[in-house]
Amino acid sequence: MTTLILPDPIAAYFAADQKAPETVARCFTAQATVRDEDKTHSGRDAIAAWRSEAAAKYTYTTEPFELDVNDGHPVVCCHVAGNFPGSPVDLRYHFRLERGLIASLEIAP
Incomplete structure (x- = not known):
């Protein structure tokens, strides 16, 4: 089994994912954006609120399994499983x- 080596900011994001929303938000620049479920969250406070809302609604695990590069930017494929509609999903x-x-993150199927 090959260990997936992620760039440091991305590894920090996935390590923080199940922790406090403020810990996740600190992985981002002050003006960062996150696009998830057709909504955009701008700035660390909004990103922390996004993580807090998701943590209140769902319990899940995220397992990165592949790292690609698209137009010079990293794309990480993850297996996500939990108590949300459509689980599990890549x-x-x-x-x-x-x-x-992290300056921006977009999560998509």
Whole structure:
């Protein structure tokens, strides 16, 4: 089995995913955006609120299994399973990194 080596900001994001929303938000730049479930969340406060809302609604696990590059930006494929409609599902996390942090993230099938 090959260990997936992720860029540091992305590894930090997945390590923080099940922790406090503020820990997740610190993985992002101050003006970062997250697009998930057809909604865009801009800035660390909105990103923390997005994580808090998701944690209140769902219990899930995220297992990254592949790292690709699209137009020079990392895309991580993850197996996500939990108590949400359509579980389990494989999702693609499209990242744009800036100064050692995440500048944008789009989560899509």
